[in-house]
Amino acid sequence: MSRSDVLVDADWVEAHLGDPGVVLVEVDEDTSAYDKGHIANAVKLDWKKDLQDPVRRDFVDKHGFEELLSDRGISNDDLVILYGGNNNWFAAYAYWYFKLYGHANVKLLDGGRKKWELDSRDLVTEVPNRPRTSYHAADADTSIRAFRDEVIAAIGQRNLVDVRSPDEFSGKLLAPAHLPQEQAQRGGHIPTAKNVPWSKAANDDGTFKSDDDLRKLYGDEAGLDFGKDTIAYCRIGERSAHTWFVLHELLEQPKVKNYDGSWTEYGSLVGVPIELGAGR
């Protein structure tokens, strides 16, 4: 596998956005961005309304995923190109999700919406009309999804990567600094976790750093043991999906899981150990 198997750049998208069998999908939490303008022919996925169960804290089940992709006119053999705002966090989350339900051919637009906008490339408001399909999802692949008990058992045993900002890691902030800080759960991090903020894997324009830089970042600088399994987490699992993408798809680490319960779950559990401060 190489970078071109999992990433495309903006020039590639401009050249192929009308190709049959290629579906562009913008994924955002705030879908007003899509409504104001998106890449031509892109359909939208709403991270919250479309990808999260409306009642339980979980993402949509296999049937829900099939229904969603059928509704958006996506077929099993389509090449899906995902992109979005927030440096592709939600697009990376959707990528992880598409992989979890077995979609074969899915890639990320490197740099996402931000790079596209900073390049002053065209955005349109026309919404494409894609005929409904009959999408078939695979059973959820839990080899890439971690649950809380597994995370607690991994303390001191596996690589735990906390991809939040240093101030969230230390316990100074409970949420990213563009959000109100009212959450009630405890601050801090899972003991033995290394803090490698997701942002260190990306350039200012949202594109991923080179494989050499990434290997240096997680290996030499953070001290991850590449011989061990790894679990990445953040606050709710989308920033850590970005890091999951880096470790599993770009650096081809075989056993990497995303813990989507993340700090909003762990930091509210009764009786689990929490570490404060900068760590290491």
Add this chain to the structure above:
Amino acid sequence: MSGQPQGCGAPAGGVAVSENSSGEAIIEGTVSAGGAPVQVGYARLLDDGGEFVAEVPLGADGGFRFFAAPGTWTVRVLAPRGARAEETVSANRGHTTTLAVSVTAPGN
């Protein structure tokens, strides 16, 4: 807050201030170029070690807002055609720090 955790995404311009915001250390402002609001661009917040903390797309009025903690922060603005600006500010709890940032694109 509802049963589902709020996502970490930032709406354009930043999350609105509410009646619960009185204890927050808010950093907000607007970005302009030649007196006009910059509508396509990004404001990112860096901590005192230069580490990325948060980023929001600018609002239609060129606006941005962060909910920080007391301390010293840097706001860096990215806009098309390589336009950049950077300002260092301090934030205090219960206080809103307001910035007016102007950017110039190289070659403009």
